[in-house]
Amino acid sequence: MPAKQAMTLEAPPGAVAAARAVAPRLSARAGESEQLATMPADLVSEVRQAGLFRLATPRALGGAELPPAVLVEVGEELCRADGSAGWTIMIGNSTAFLAWLDPAVAVELLGERTDVITACVFAPKGRLTPEGAGRFRLDGRWSFSSGCRHADWFVGGAMVADRDGPRMIPGRGPDWRLAVLPARDSTVIENWDVAGLRGTGSHDVTTSAVLVPERHTTASFFEPARHDGPLWRFPFFALAGTFLAGFPLGVARRALDEFARLAATKMRVPEQTSIAEEGDVQVALARAEGGLQSARAFVFETIGAMWDTACAGDVPTLDQRARFLLATQQAMRAALEAVDIAYSLAGSTVLPMNHPLHRCFRDIHTGAQHIYFSSASAKRYAKTRLGIDQPTFWL
Template identity: 40%
Template sequence: MSVPTLESSPIEEAARVAATLPNRALEVEAGRTVPADLVAELRAAGLFGLMMPASLGGLEADPLTIVKVVEVLSHGDAATGWTVLIGQGAGYLAWLDPNAAAEILHNAPVPLVTGSMAPLGTAVDAGAGAVRLTGRWPYASGCQLADYLVVGYRSGEGPPRFALLPRAAVTVDDTWQVAGMRGTGSHDIEFSGVRVPHRFTFDPYGPARVDAPLYRLPYMSYLLVAMAGFPLGAAQRIVDEYRQIVLVKRNTERTLLAETPIVQAEIARCETAVGAARAFVYEAVSQVWAETQHRVASRQARARLTGSVQHAMRVALDVADSAMRACGASQLYNRAPLQRYFRDVQTAAQHIAFGLETQRRVGSVLLGQDVADFLV
């Protein structure tokens, strides 16, 4: 596989692919993973290399471009957008030993790297510059598609570390039978006693080996840049579906829903809420990126970024609820995009990045209270 040479921007490539996704959404969901030909198209478009260092053959896109790419894809199909954002693990090559990165790139010039960063693994010293790693990690989106998997682990009392392993070293346990995001293939992965050379492990909270602004983003900000576009794209797709449905659906009194005052008011409220959420995310991302050009962005700016992404997900949940209540039982069938997006945002919202503990930390920072720096 060669490194892609692109004649258009990543956003244009994403828009081209996204235009085909509504017609493939049922296929993605039924197969419980993004189909191989679609993965190949996303690879060829360079969209799994958005966060990979340019010095290693990736796009090393600016954060706002990353947000917009994921937003566009998530508007086309939620599971595909999520798979692409989780599949940005090649960006972690910026933290990896250069010799290890070169070995990975020899096997896959633009690798698809997914995994689970939760520190659920344990490691013991294996001697000769290696650890022996054991663990089980749930919610490993796209794990069956990956060339390499990144997993979090602890060794003794030290801070968590990440390890990169080839897909062949990992067992996938088919566990992803869920309410929403069915097409993400977020199965459990596990292995026991796998020997991992130290050069394939790294500290995600420490400085990257590649000196570039994207890799000055602390861990949480780096993660949220990848995730920010998802709730925006999903929320806008829900509002678009909402609008199309009420223009043709009638209530029991045979009045078009679009002609009823309550639906008119709700459509206005939902469209405005999504636009405001997008503006806040774009503003917060831009502020962090501007500060990152010369230093690590301030805690206040990073907290605003986290808060904006959390707010975007809350808006997605809100508009999904409004749309389903207004549009009625016809939207309960699996063929209905609105029903699928309703399930998808409920499921995606369970990610720790959107959780109450993360929200609490944002508030603590904004109130000038002490929070561990790597958690902001």
């Protein structure tokens, strides 16, 4: 890894503004995205041209390399417009993970492109079989490959095969890697038919006997990035968490905003008073707002602590990373509560599938099933707090 260099990266102006500019169109066409089970092609082009698919790509590769707090804020704005669109765009920023490749190799892969979209699945559902010196044969099937219909590159988790099973690395365990390949070398199985996040196009992706040079694989979970600078001092999963942290905050914010508008006009019969005038509704809304805004502050507090450490030239500490994981867990819990409160108080008005509040309800409950927000992640924080030994690459 290059020598450490303490520095502060200023956010290029316009990233959040670009997200806010495209948001009305993402919101207006959320129903169309659900029907297509992917983001419409013209919206993909607009988002690409706005630079929103290169938010965290290294500057050396033509990206913006934004600070993590800005990544969360951009994701929050996009998910407030439409959870599926925001999820798809932030996952599409997985081109950032090419920072774990040798820099010359990453430049070779991308060529002159600076607006590349990448679909990524961490789960080791692939098998890398040695195929002569310096290359593997990749076979596998990966579920939940968000944005795969418009991706230029695919990054898939895979185990390197040995004669008797996965190759074992002393002191580490199975040789779990990410393999980088052009999207054209994979096949999309269109099977995305779920309740929420319907517009993400998270179909299955398969490969069969695709030859992948070893230099196009990385042990990102266990090794540092190959670039220098504060963002690349974040371990892999800490960086990945910044792509997801804005999702619950944005979806819940949209739900509460929708409810506040609805509450002023929805009348109770026979009282003929708006539900906004009911004390129980007011208390519930205040609780939901307090929980969400507190969780949001916690996310940005923990990101700020990690960023300060990274800008000072060090890797964020294990405790800092564990607290960030806890903060994202709390953000999802607060978001689920906020959305559920808004949905239950709104009544039958929001039952149609295309109602924004119904979409928030479906999206937040679907997103909550992601492994990053699972109870296993909560246990990782607790084990750190309690001093229980565990693999630390998840943090």
